[in-house]
Amino acid sequence: MPTxxxxxxxxxxxxxxxxxxxxxxxxxxxxxxxxxxxDLVAAFEQHLEETQGQVERIDEIVETCGxxxxxxxxxxxEGLIEEGKEVMDEIEKGPLLDAALIAAAQxxxxxxxxxxxTLCTIAKQLGQTDALHLLKETMAExxxxxxxxTTIAQAGANQEAANA
Numbered sequence: 001m002p003t004x005x006x007x008x009x010x011x012x013x014x015x016x017x018x019x020x021x022x023x024x025x026x027x028x029x030x031x032x033x034x035x036x037x038x039d040l041v042a043a044f045e046q047h048l049e050e051t052q053g054q055v056e057r058i059d060e061i062v063e064t065c066g067x068x069x070x071x072x073x074x075x076x077x078e079g080l081i082e083e084g085k086e087v088m089d090e091i092e093k094g095p096l097l098d099a100a101l102i103a104a105a106q107x108x109x110x111x112x113x114x115x116x117x118t119l120c121t122i123a124k125q126l127g128q129t130d131a132l133h134l135l136k137e138t139m140a141e142x143x144x145x146x147x148x149x150t151t152i153a154q155a156g157a158n159q160e161a162a163n164a
Contacts, residue, residue: 015070020077095160109146
């Protein structure tokens with residue numbers, strides 16, 4: 001079905017981020033297992049729980065707004081996850097891999113922040129106040145995760161990689 005209206009675009013983008021979040025729920029446990037930094041492992045595990053909640057929020061938006069999501073795969077998230085897999089294959093476990101995992105995870109967070117920001121703007125324009133509230137909640141979690149990853153990097157993960 002072609003995208004012809006702002007509502008169509010909202011459904012398309014919501015379908016895309018739904019796929020992205022579902023893919024991420026499969027990738028986060030792998031990132032946690034690959035990390036040797038306990039703070040980073042904890043951040044990945046916490047974000048897995050948040051991501052599962054974000055999927056539930058999208059389900060709630062679908063229900064309250066009477067939307068039918070498109071069956072699609074988020075190619076952008078697939079590529080970002082593939083980049084993460086490549087660094088796990090190329091770098092042995094330790095501080096350097098942790099630094100690379102932080103970088104890969106932040107790319108994911110920035111993609112999600114951009115997606116949720118756009119969805120918030122469209123939801124507001126469409127008068128979808130319930131959806132807007134839920135989308136803003138998710139965006140706040142994504143921003144907090146990005147900040148936490150920066151803190152972990154600055155608190156020593158990147159210095160450990162430099163010293164390794």
